[in-house]
Amino acid sequence: MTDPLIDDVKELLDKEKGDERILKQIYRACENNEVISNYERNYVKSLAEKHLGRIPQIQDNQIEEKHQSNEKPIVPDVIFSKTSSQKVESLYSKSNKNKKSTSKNTKILLGAGGATFVMLIIISMSLTGILNLESNDSQIISEDSSSASLSIKTDLATYQKGDIISISGTSDTSGKVTLSIKNQDGKLIWSEAISVKNNGRFSTLAIAGGPGWDKSGTYTIQVNNNSETKSNTFSFKA
Template identity: 45%
Template sequence: MPDEILDNVKELLNKEIGDKKVLEQIKRAAENNEAISNYERNYVRKLIDDLRKPPEPEIEITLEQPTEISQPQEQVATVVPQLQTSTILTHKPRDKTNIKVLIGGAAIAVAIIAAVVLGTNGIDVGPSGSTTMSSGLLDLDQSSYDGGDIISISGKSKTSLGNTISLSIENAGGELIWAENIKIKDSGEYSTLAIAGGPGWENSGTYTLKMEHSSEEEQITFSFKN
């Protein structure tokens, strides 16, 4: 037995199981072939049996999760009243003259652009089927205009000297209300557009269109109604 108990004691000491002081004493006695008491043998045997005893199988305890009973939720329809907001816009009455000035200014800009395009492409602005005021040198597409109408001006100079021709319109009071210098073609022809509206066009009456080019001068009157 001394060899067996010695091996067991060494195993217990290596694994630090049991009372180290007692085991060291038993180890020393076994190595020196000294007498080992039954108490010491039983102590070593008990520790070895506990060490080598197969572990008891672990009992898995599965706790069942309580089944949640879902209560049907009542769907509460929330009715959000739609408020119709009425926006009341209060417009301050504008002076009729100012409105016409604004419209006339914008329209004149459009007319100038159109005249440049027409002149560049060599397209003459001629009669539109209405009564035409014509003198050859200076032509109008109509004899009368209302506020906001487009005035088509064209003509043909007898000379091609000079690059531009001067056109102007005076109202019934003789006030200059529109003027433009336009490029004349090599053939002497010219054309442009104007808007019957804007500053100076407030009153109805007889208006005068004038043309000046080199030594040539011409004028035509037309009726304007605002």
């Protein structure tokens, strides 16, 4: 029986395609029914597909591989054992317990911190109150001491002729005190006896003018309560 490959070899020789020596050798082997190697068969097939328009044949193994590639892979079902699910549940419950204990500890710490903060505020307020009381007491003591001492002052440091001089002061004695003004020469130019109020204070008014107010200079004002004498000064411009 003649090999069907001989038709392609003959046509290739007629069209002078391929190696003439190899094709003639294959042609003689086909006529004599000799064994043709796979290399020679593949050589003829490639030339026939290229120059004779032959359609390449798909081998059975290639068809089977293509069919297998089109099939969807079978994914095996995954079965979880009860022990693994129980382990997961136990781990989840432990994590929840840890979270709850952590939140409780946080609340306890916050509560303790808040109580400490409140205590600090109370202590600071108490100390502030004590300091304020001490300062108030010291102010009261100083006021009492100032009111207990004899003093005298004027509302201004400088006066001109015709101005009204406001005189005030304190005395630790009851009854009356004697006020006086002396000019720059030490001459008495004004005097008045006034009563001390119940709070130990006294006050009066005087006019900068009249006999003895002729010269500018430093004038002296005095107070006497029959126990001691205190003085102060002011400037006068004639």
